[in-house]
Amino acid sequence: MGLWAAVKAERQGIRTLLLDAVRPASGASGGLLGALMPHMPDRFGEKKKFQFDALITLEDEVRRLEAETGLSCGYRRCGRIIPLPKPHLRPIAARHGLDAAEHWRAGDRHFAWRLLDASPDAGWVQPQAGPAGFVHDTLAARVSPRALTAALLAAIHGSHYVQRVDGQRVVSLERDAAVLQTGERIGFGHIIIAAGTGSFALLERLGGAGAVPLVRPLGSAVKGQAALLKADVDPGRPVIFLNGLYVVAHEGGHVAIGSTSEDRFEDGVSTDEQLEGLIARARELSPDLQVASVVERWAGLRPKAVDRDPMVGPHPDCAQVIALTGGFKVSFGLAHRLADAALAALSGQPADMPRSFTLSHHLEVAGMRA
Ligand SMILES: Cc1cc2nc3c(=O)[nH]c(=O)nc-3n(C[C@H](O)[C@H](O)[C@H](O)COP(=O)(O)OP(=O)(O)OC[C@H]3O[C@@H](n4cnc5c(N)ncnc54)[C@H](O)[C@@H]3O)c2cc1C
Structure with missing residues (x-):
């Protein structure tokens, strides 16, 4: 900031x-994840509009920064896949699709909240993760924090x-x-x-x-733990999001996994078995990560007002x-x-x-x- x-x-x-x-x-900004996740497109009030505009204008900001410095920010509008584990989530997702069609517009650009019957990529997102289908959101993006x-x-x-x-x-x-x-x-x-x-x-x-x-x-500090894996995956793959677990493909064969959300902790910068649990869940969710090696474990404190x-x-x-x-x-x-x-x-x-x-x-x- x-x-x-x-x-x-x-x-x-x-x-x-x-x-x-x-x-x-x-x-906290020296971390690994860098998911740029829009809020749900329903009940699109002032706050969601502010975030939507910010997610759109970040593209130009990054372009300008990269031109000024000659450095890459590791930014990409990669989209997001959200598996739907329960049948009742399907009609909700369909409604959100209509909300996105109405609100996720910037000039002549439209972004979608699309309901899919099957995983768009069985290697990246395990088909069984979404027995009720999958959402593909085309607004989400990622940036490399570092x-x-x-x-x-x-x-x-x-x-x-x-x-x-x-x-x-x-x-x-x-x-x-x-x-x-x-x-x-x-x-x-x-x-x-x-x-x-x-x-x-x-x-x-x-x-x-x-x-x-x-x-x-x-305000308070909320601890988060994340990990970086080395995997031979396309850096354009969408972010996967399921029940608090994020899987974010970055450039250079790196995939970030996060995050815990801990209100109580003894040490704000150490990692523990909670992170190992997340890594195990990510390997289950994404077959491409099954043998990927962990190259870094990291923790930081989020500022929550x-x-x-x-x-x-x-x-x-x-x-x-x-x-x-x-x-x-x-x-x-x-x-x-x-x-x-x-x-x-x-x-x-x-x-x-x-x-x-x-x-x-x-x-x-x-x-x-x-
Ligand atoms: C595991 C994890 C995953 C996350 N994933 C995401 C994500 O995917 N997407 C996303 O948008 N956000 C994510 N976040 C949240 C995001 O990282 C933080 O909200 C953000 O980095 C906060 O930025 P900041 O500049 O406010 O604070 P910080 O990055 O913490 O910077 C504060 C700076 O102030 C300095 N400082 C502190 N106190 C003082 C003082 N008294 N005097 C002088 N200097 C001081 C510190 O040294 C530090 O350099 C994640 C956070 C964690 C921990």
Whole structure:
């Protein structure tokens, strides 16, 4: 999230200090999966429209970034296959097909939620996984998290406007300065807080002694584990999604598998038998993966805001502090648009996004401004 904001700040000629406790993309964004999964096409309200537009505009954003840097982001609109294990899911999928026909349109482009009787590729998706059929969604895509963040970093490398400082943790915020772990204070005109799960504590303490205390935290960390397999599969294969299991084919013969979703954990970065369970399920679901070797196991912490939606925009009592976090499970498809909204707040412009995405909304939910 912060990297997109830095790249866009550089393009707008805004003098920026990009500060990270470790180094950019060392948090959840340094992972393996990179699925860009649309919400269901039914009940297509403001939030789904925002995500749909973001999934479409990401194509141009990636194209521009790749042209600027000469690096690939590992992006592809590969689509998604969802096996239907139970008969009652079939009429629901058929209805969603009509919803997609109505709402998944961008100019003269249409995207489908298509009901299939059989697996489109028996090697990639086990035919028995969908006794009631399969959905093929043509809007879903994937991006390589590490390739994308490397391209974003390359775009600001040597920048005239963006200076990068790694290994400096912000421990608290004042109205016009960030206080570092070293005790040093760094003054700012505006500050964008895109510290992933570290954002919530910084934003909660803002407002000083006079602030009404929150009755619950502004957000939490949800652990996820994922794995990368080496397999001789076509990188254009669709994402497979079944009951929380994602199988994502990437370039270079790599397939990512994820993810656990853990509210309680002792160690945020270790992997365990839950991941082995997911790998076993993936091998069962996709015959092509049966003998694929595991080349990496990885875990990270997703930033989940108190009301689950992204948390973006100015603090109501301190407009120079702007949140850009809470992407939870869908950050990669939204970050470029959310960064636009955060930068708009810098010049006091209203944000072009649903109200439930604003920091003000989340503060209300957390009790501060009830
Ligand atoms: C296993 C797993 C699978 C996932 N799969 C997908 C997926 O398929 N698609 C998708 O869209 N999303 C997915 N996600 C979610 C996605 O990865 C996250 O929502 C996203 O990476 C969050 O990005 P961020 O920039 O908000 O935070 P991060 O990437 O965590 O970045 C925060 C940065 O802030 C720095 N920082 C933290 N605290 C401080 C501080 N106090 N001072 C200075 N710097 C600080 C950190 O060092 C870090 O570099 C997945 C997450 C996990 C864990």
